[in-house]
Amino acid sequence: MTTTALSDTDVVRDRDYLLADNGIIFKVIGDVHPKTHYLGYVKYHPSPLGDRYLLGDTYRKNTIVPESFGILADHPDFYVYSDELGCVITGVPQARLRTRYSCREALATIRSAPTKVMRVPVGQDLLSIIDAIADSGNLPLFGITGSFLVGCFTTDSDIDLVCYGEEGYDAARRLFADESLIVPYRGARAQRLYQRRATYMAGSGFNSLMKQERRKLQGVTTGTGAHINCEPLRADRDTDLQRIGAMKEIGEIQGLAEVTDHSQGLLTPAIYGINLENVLGSTVDDPAWLTARVTHIFSHLGAHTGAFRAGDRIHLSGRLVHFRNDNRSGFGISLTPWSVQGDYRATLIN
Known part of the structure; x- marks a missing residue:
């Protein structure tokens, strides 16, 4: 090659x-x-x-x-x-x-050359959704990832969209509100979503998990009933917002916290301000001194993007990190399991 x-x-x-x-x-x-x-x-x-x-x-x-x-x-x-x-x-x-x-280029290419995608029913759903995006003038704000990005989709494939920046997030909210294209997970469909998510949110109650999952951009297509989601990403030139700062891993930590700020949690990587109320466990000796110092949680993979709002109480399990950049320094919890067996997670408890 x-x-x-x-x-x-x-x-x-x-x-x-x-x-x-x-x-x-x-x-x-x-x-x-x-x-x-x-x-x-x-x-x-x-x-x-x-x-x-x-x-x-x-x-x-x-x-x-x-x-x-x-x-x-x-x-x-x-x-x-x-x-x-x-x-x-x-x-x-x-x-x-x-x-x-490129996610963005692939979406435009599928629209201009739809023959391959049309061969599977879920692909026809995708084309209808792309047409709706284009008709609204928002095609540059969206992309496609997953199997449709590289052309290895099957009849059972999900539709994994991405959108860019706050403008893209607002456009995606309008798209997912159009029930002629996408139906929310509610009623009998809620159980289907719970089964998808409970595998990595073990221990979450049905109502709590559904509350945080319904805040995300996801649903089922009206044609084939395929799962569709859209992950909001940072805008193209949003590197300053995205640069959390250099992290140093200290250990692992579990605790209970209240979300104090979700303004940077609606886009990936998601950043939430928190008040850590109680440390339930830690690989650090005498972790009580950390309680007032841990002020943020970070999630890079999208599972927690848009899931929480200020005032929520959550159970946390993740990497304890120290972060520093030109503007701030402090302790936080990273929810991304880069090299560990099992999952780090944050789940609603109210």
């Missing part, structure tokens, strides 16, 4: 996919990267056990972030320390990048 250098205009965006020269496809995480790598995790990799067909080969889908380390065991140069995240993560060395799949 040959590598392809990106031009200055080919900006790698959060949730784009990248094809490395070893045939592995990565999902990009964030918009702040080291000079040597694009951070992300393995999304599709060549495997005879797979059920997707890409680039003339059989591929297997990966949905668990830490499993990237095992998949990349023969490629240790794909491991990189990130100052922004305060830990080792996986990513594509820039010198080994072959192709970038």
Whole structure:
């Protein structure tokens, strides 16, 4: 395989996919990267056990972030320390990048060349939704990720949209309010959503989990009943907002907290202000001194984007980190399990 250098205009965006020269496809995480790598995790990799067909080969889908380390065991140069995240993560060395799949460009391409997508019923649902977005004049504010981004979709595929910035978020809210296209998870459908989410929100009660999930941009298509969601990402030039600052991992922590500020929690990466009320457990000795010092939670993967509002009380489990940039310094809890078995999470308790 040959590598392809990106031009200055080919900006790698959060949730784009990248094809490395070893045939592995990565999902990009964030918009702040080291000079040597694009951070992300393995999304599709060549495997005879797979059920997707890409680039003339059989591929297997990966949905668990830490499993990237095992998949990349023969490629240790794909491991990189990130100052922004305060830990080792996986990513594509820039010198080994072959192709970038742009979420935004893919959505426009599907609209202009719909033949392949039309072959599956869920693809016809997607085309109707793209037409509605285009008719509203908001096509540049949206993109498509997931299997439709790289063309390995099946009849059972979800529709995974992204939108950009506050303007995109507002446009997505209007789109998901149009029940001629997308129906909310309510009534009997709520149980279906609970079953999807309870696997990584173990211990959550039905009502609490549904309350936080209904705040997100998700539903089912009116045509085939396929799951559809839209993840709001930062605007193209929102790097200052997104740069939380360099993190240093200290340990792990569990606790109860009240959300004090959700203004930066509606876009990914989500940042919430919190008042940590009680530390329930920690790998740090004598954690009581942390209670007043932990002021924020951070989530880079989208599971908690838009889920909480000021005044909510939540149960937290995550990485205890110290963060610092030019404007602020303090302690926080990162909810992203880059390299641990199991899930970090935040769930409503009221």
